[in-house]
Each structure stands twice: as C-alpha cells, then as structure tokens.
Amino acid sequence: MAKAKTAFVCNDCGADYSKWQGQCQECRAWNTLAEIRIGAATSSSQRKATTARGGFAGSTAAVQRLQDIDLVALPRFSSGFDELDRVLGGGLVPGSAILIGGHPGAGKSTLLLQTLCHLARSRSALYVTGEESPQQIAMRAVRLGLPAESLQLMAETDIDAIMGAAEQHKPELLVVDSIQVVHSAEVTSAPGSVSQVRECAAMLTRLAKQTGTVLILVGHVTKEGSLAGPKVLEHMIDCSIMLEGEQDSRFRILRGHKNRFGAVNELGIFAMTDTGLREVKNPSAIFLDRSEEAAPGTTVMVVWEGTRPLLVEIQALVDDSSLGNPRRVAVGFEQNRLAMLLAVLHRHGGIQVGDQDVFANVVGGVRVLETSADLALLIAIVSSLRNRVLSRDLVVFGEVGLSGEIRPVPSGQERLAEAAKHGFKRAIVPRANAPKNAVAGIEVVPVTRLDEALAAVLD
Numbered sequence: 001m002a003k004a005k006t007a008f009v010c011n012d013c014g015a016d017y018s019k020w021q022g023q024c025q026e027c028r029a030w031n032t033l034a035e036i037r038i039g040a041a042t043s044s045s046q047r048k049a050t051t052a053r054g055g056f057a058g059s060t061a062a063v064q065r066l067q068d069i070d071l072v073a074l075p076r077f078s079s080g081f082d083e084l085d086r087v088l089g090g091g092l093v094p095g096s097a098i099l100i101g102g103h104p105g106a107g108k109s110t111l112l113l114q115t116l117c118h119l120a121r122s123r124s125a126l127y128v129t130g131e132e133s134p135q136q137i138a139m140r141a142v143r144l145g146l147p148a149e150s151l152q153l154m155a156e157t158d159i160d161a162i163m164g165a166a167e168q169h170k171p172e173l174l175v176v177d178s179i180q181v182v183h184s185a186e187v188t189s190a191p192g193s194v195s196q197v198r199e200c201a202a203m204l205t206r207l208a209k210q211t212g213t214v215l216i217l218v219g220h221v222t223k224e225g226s227l228a229g230p231k232v233l234e235h236m237i238d239c240s241i242m243l244e245g246e247q248d249s250r251f252r253i254l255r256g257h258k259n260r261f262g263a264v265n266e267l268g269i270f271a272m273t274d275t276g277l278r279e280v281k282n283p284s285a286i287f288l289d290r291s292e293e294a295a296p297g298t299t300v301m302v303v304w305e306g307t308r309p310l311l312v313e314i315q316a317l318v319d320d321s322s323l324g325n326p327r328r329v330a331v332g333f334e335q336n337r338l339a340m341l342l343a344v345l346h347r348h349g350g351i352q353v354g355d356q357d358v359f360a361n362v363v364g365g366v367r368v369l370e371t372s373a374d375l376a377l378l379i380a381i382v383s384s385l386r387n388r389v390l391s392r393d394l395v396v397f398g399e400v401g402l403s404g405e406i407r408p409v410p411s412g413q414e415r416l417a418e419a420a421k422h423g424f425k426r427a428i429v430p431r432a433n434a435p436k437n438a439v440a441g442i443e444v445v446p447v448t449r450l451d452e453a454l455a456a457v458l459d
Contacts, residue, residue, distance in 0.1 A: 008033040009194050036195035076261075080118045083269060083279045084111070086306065087241055087254050089262015094172070094212040096261065097205045097236065099179075101219040102243035107252050107270070107277055108218050111243065112175050113140060114276050119173060120150035126171035130157040130181035144276040157191065159184045159200045166207060176204060178218035179233075197233055205236050234258060245272075246365050251286060252277065253365070266306030284311040284422060287364040294392055297384030300424070301376035302397045302415040303368055309411065309418040311395070313363040314373065316380035321357045332362030333377065334369075341400060345378050348404025349450050353385060372409040374400035375428070378450065379457055388458055393425040396457075398433070404450045408432035416442060428453055 008017045010033055015026040023030050076091035085091045088098070102108045109132070116125045129137055134155050141148045152169060156162055159182050166174055176182060182200045183191040190196070201217065208215035217237065234240055238260040245252035254268035269280035280286060288300065288311050297316040302309050321327065330338040338360055345351050360377060362368055375398035383390050397415055399407040409415075412433030419427055420442040431446035438444075447453040 006035055009036050011194055034189075034194040036189065036193070036198075077123075079115050081111075081115065081268075081279055082281075083254060084115070087256045087259075087266045087268045088239060089259050089266070092173070092214045093238075093261050094214060095209050096238045097208050097215045097217065098239045098241070099217045099219050099234065099237045100241050100243060101221050102245075103221055106243045106245050107272055108243050109177055110140070110144070110272075111270070111277050112177065112216060112218070113137065114144065114146060116173060116175060117141060117146040117148060117151050120152070121147060123172045124152070124169065125150075125173040126152045126154060126166065126169055126175070128154045128156055128162055128165075128174070128176045130155070130176070131178060146276075157181050157183060159203055163203060163207060166211075166213065170211065171213060173214045173216070174204075174208070175216045176218065178220060179204075180220050201233050201236055244365075244367075249365055251280070251365065263306055267310075284309075284418065287312045287366060288422065294389045296387045296389050297380050299376050299380045299383065299390050300395045300419075301368075301373050302395060302419055303366075303370060303372060304409070304411050304415065309415045310366070311418060311422055312366055312368065312373075314376055314380050315361045315363060316377065316384045317359040318353060318356045318381055318385040319359075321355060323357075326353075326355060327357045327359070329357075329359045331360065332365070332367050333360055333373070337371075337374075338377070340402070341374055341378055342381075344400055344402060344404060344450065345381065349378070349382070349454055351382055351385065351454075353381070356385070370409070371399040371407075372397045372415075374398065375406060375450075375453055379428075379453065382454060382458060386458065390457065391426065393423065394428070394457070395419040395424045395426070396428045396453075398428070398430040398447070398453070400450060406430045406447050406449060406453060413439075416444065428456055 008020050009015070010024040010027060010029065012029045012032050013024060013027040015024055017033065020033055020035070024032055076093055078091050079085055079088070100108055113127070116127050119125055127137070134153050137153055138148065152171065154165055162176065162182065179197055179201055180192045183196050184199050187195050187199050204215055204217065207213065239256070240258040241254055241256050243252055243254050250272045252270040252272060254270065256264045256266050258264060269283040270277040271280055298313060300311055300313050303312055328335065328339055338358070342353055342358065345353065358381060376396040378400060379396055397409060399409055401407050408430040412429060413435055416427055416429070416435060416439045420439050424442060426443045426445065428445045428447060431448045434444055434446035445456050447456060
C-alpha cells in the first residue's frame with residue numbers, strides 16, 4: 001500500500017507547505033499551519049465514474065454560450081424575519097449554502113431555532129446539533145414559546161449519518177450546528193481541523209447544490225473575531241454573515257460579509273429578549289437613545305447601511321494628556337482614519353490637539369465603515385475641546401479630504417429625509433449634497449471647507 005501523503009496548510013490564508021514551520025511565509029502569521037492528508041490521485045476509470053455521477057453543483061455541466069443561458073428569477077422564500085431577509089438579499093435561495101458566525105452567546109442558535117420552528121410548519125426542516133443534546137434544544141424551544149410540533153431534530157456529529165438523514169428525509173432547510181464538530185471517518189485528523197472542516201463542508205455544500213436544500217452552517221470565531229477554520233470554507237459557501245453584539249448589550253447586529261445573491265453591506269438589527277431575538281423595525285430610534293442633559297462632544301450623524309440610512313450618535317472626549325505620547329482611542333471607527341482627521345483638523349482647521357488625549361466612540365456598538373462620518377467626528381472633537389454644547393436638533397454628515405475640502409457622500413437626499421423624519425431641524429452637509437428642493441422641516445447648511453463647517457457650528 002502506498003504511503004499516505006501529507007501537507008501543511010495555513011488556517012488563515014490557505015497556503016500549503018511540504019513540512020511544518022512556525023510562521024507562514026504568505027501571511028506572516030505564527031502557529032497557523034495544520035497537517036492534512038492528501039488522497040491518492042484518481043485513475044482515469046475513477047474519474048469517468050465520478051463524472052458520470054455528476055459535478056459539484058448537480059448533474060454534469062454542459063458547455064453552452066453565455067447568451068443561451070435562461071435567466072430565471074431565483075425562487076426566494078422568506079425566513080420569517082425581515083431583518084434576516086434583508087441581510088440575505090431578499091430571502092433564502094434553494095440550493096444556497098450560508099455560513100453564520102459569531103461569538104459564544106451572541107444568539108446564533110437562538111436565531112436559527114426560531115427561524116426553523118416557524119418555517120417547519122410549512123416546509124420540511126432538519127436541525128442537526130452537535131454541541132447540544134436534544135433535551136437542551138427542546139428546553140430552549142419551550143422557554144421561547146416556539147412551535148415545536150413540526151421541526152425535525154437530530155443530534156449527530158458524523159458526516160455520513162448526517163448525509164444519510166438528509167437523503168432520507170429530504171429537508172428543504174438543513175441547519176448544522178456547528179461545522180467545527182462534524183467529522184468524517186475517512187479523514188484521520190481531529191474534528192475542527194483544516195482537513196475535517198474542509199471535507200465536511202464540501203460534502204454538505206455538494207448535497208445542497210444537488211438537492212436544492214438551503215444549507216445553514218454555524219461556524220466558530222477566533223479571539224480576533226474572524227471565522228475559525230480554513231479560508232477555503234468561505235470560498236465554498238454562497239453567503240457569509242456574522243452576528244455581532246457585546247455581552248452587556250441587548251442588541252445584536254447581523255452583518256453580511258459575502259453574498260452571491262445580494263449586496264454585502266446590509267445590516268440587520270435584533271434585540272435579545274426573554275422570548276428570543278426580536279426585530280428592531282426602527283434602528284435609528286435605539287441608536288438615538290440620548291441622555292436628557294446635553295453635553296459637549298456629542299453630535300448625530302447619518303450613515304448609510306445597505307439600502308437604508310441610520311441615525312447614530314457619536315461621542316468624543318478631549319482631555320489633557322499626562323503621557324509623552326497622547327492616546328488616540330477609537331471605538332467603532334478606524335484608528336488610522338482618526339489620526340489622519342486630527343492632522344487635517346490641525347492643518348486646515350487651525351486647531352491643535354497634539355498634546356491632548358482623544359477618545360471617540362459610536363453609541364450603540366455600531367461600527368462605522370464609511371467616510372460620511374468624518375465631518376461629524378471632527379465637530380464632536382472640537383465641541384469637546386472647547387467645551388461647547390451643540391444643538392440637539394443638529395445632524396451632520398460629509399467626507400473630509402486631506403486638503404480640508406468637504407466631499408459629497410452617496411444618497412444625500414435620503415439621509416436628509418431620515419433626519420427630518422426624526423425631528424432634526426438643522427443639517428450641515430457637503431455643498432454637492434444640498435437638495436435642489438427644500439426638505440420640509442429641516443434647514444440645510446451647505447459647506448465646502450472644514451473651516452466653514454466649524455464656523456457654522458461653533459461660532
């Protein structure tokens with residue numbers, strides 16, 4: 001018998017090596033190489049037999065011209081949660097593979113159990129748990145008051161048993177919680193290793209593509225917050241979403257990172273209650289839960305998440321530094337962008353904070369990724385530095401360039417309409433975003449330079 005070949009693959013970037021080493025030469029990460037077993041090359045007869053059985057996505061693909069492909073709308077169906085449907089691009093697509101991750105206790109299993117219990121009344125659904133017993137799942141369903149008469153439950157970690165149950169019951173929805181504990185007897189490594197996760201995920205994805213089953217895999221996350229396991233896992237699936245939320249907060253944010261059937265910048269907001277996760281229909285209201293007493297260093301900005309605007313409160317604190325190197329701390333913002341904006345504030349705004357500690361925070365645990373928050377952040381910093389209280393009916397948005405210009409942002413009209421709907425009376429926006437027709441109930445102040453914006457607010 002030929003000796004089995006092995007290779008060492010990096011868990012972070014997927015690079016492979018012939019022998020183990022401490023550091024990956026591609027991504028420079030330490031202690032990320034794991035051993036995998038390489039199967040023997042298949043013969044021509046074996047390849048013919050495999051081709052006869054069909055390809056990865058079903059039957060053997062035929063060669064055809066691009067213009068001859070029939071464009072049929074994807075038959076989506078709702079998950080029962082509008083916020084989840086929004087992140088998925090409009091609903092669940094038959095034959096799709098979805099990977100959901102999140103920190104322990106974020107509510108991944110609760111969200112999926114709620115979804116499947118309600119969908120099982122009209123569609124066949126199978127929930128495979130590998131980390132909890134059936135009694136634990138049943139107790140959670142009773143505590144949440146979920147309809148449990150139609151959902152099929154299975155406690156199993158062997159991939160062959162899971163595949164057999166799926167082929168027998170033919171569910172329209174299949175949830176595997178979680179992919180890190182599923183193992184195959186044909187792979188010698190331990191459950192959760194690179195080879196086990198890759199092979200089991202490939203088998204389940206192939207099953208979903210061939211049978212039209214909606215496959216939902218639950219994945220663990222590392223201490224850095226990224227999905228654990230080989231990077232190839234994220235390439236196999238069609239949609240990757242993360243359920244985020246602090247342990248001391250009752251709100252959970254569902255964010256898409258990859259979606260082959262829709263946009264990846266959508267955001268879903270949930271609230272964790274004693275009866276499970278509940279949708280937040282008006283997320284701007286929870287992010288604007290402001291204190292009754294106005295304080296310096298606080299302003300409101302309008303960010304665009306997916307297809308809707310969100311009003312978010314931003315806080316800044318500027319204080320004398322007792323250190324030789326003043327601190328720059330940003331929670332919810334990019335750290336490097338904060339340092340860049342402080343340099344622009346000094347050069348083009350004439351305000352020096354080089355000897356001050358600067359702290360910036362986005363209220364509610366939201367992560368602001370777009371540049372429309374630049375102007376609001378600088379105005380909050382100057383407000384804290386000068387101990388000036390800003391008007392509570394003021395809203396600000398705009399990108400700040402390195403030369404001090406205020407650059408326009410997308411969907412300016414919709415942002416102003418959202419601010420007016422929540423009772424804001426004054427808005428400072430880039431001149432290019434100034435509406436041609438006045439927005440009812442709100443005064444728009446267009447600006448082109450940073451010094452103009454600071455003068456309009458603080459002078």
